[in-house]
Amino acid sequence: MTGKKPTDDMFNDGLSLHKFAYMALPDHVVDVIDGDAIVLQSTEANAMKMEECLVAIIKIGVSCSLDSPPQRMKIEIIVTELQRIVNVLQDI
Known part of the structure; x- marks a missing residue:
């Protein structure tokens, strides 16, 4: 979604793709x-x-990339949320 790779040159000094998306x-x-x-x-x-x-979508991505697996969003919630997003986009 961001077009950035986790290894992009901008990600240094503690900045990561996860933090980049979270801060947005x-x-x-x-x-x-x-x-x-x-x-x-x-x-x-x-x-x-x-x-x-x-x-x-970015919230899902950030949640799925948390360091601690138990803190990550549950797949059932992800599927429900993605279906909701699809429904909204189909109405556009």
Whole structure:
């Protein structure tokens, strides 16, 4: 989603892909999303829905990449959330 690799040169001095994505939540997600990953929406309402979906996707990614496995989001919740995102995107 970010277009960055975990080994990108920008990730040094304690900054990682995980921290990069986490720091963008929730208000700056659009700033870290790779431009090729999204399509601009024609209406403000659709753009807001798209941004909400991007925030949800990044939250899932951040949760799935926590260092401690017990703290990671449960797969059942992930599946439910991804289905919700798909439903929202299908309405755009």
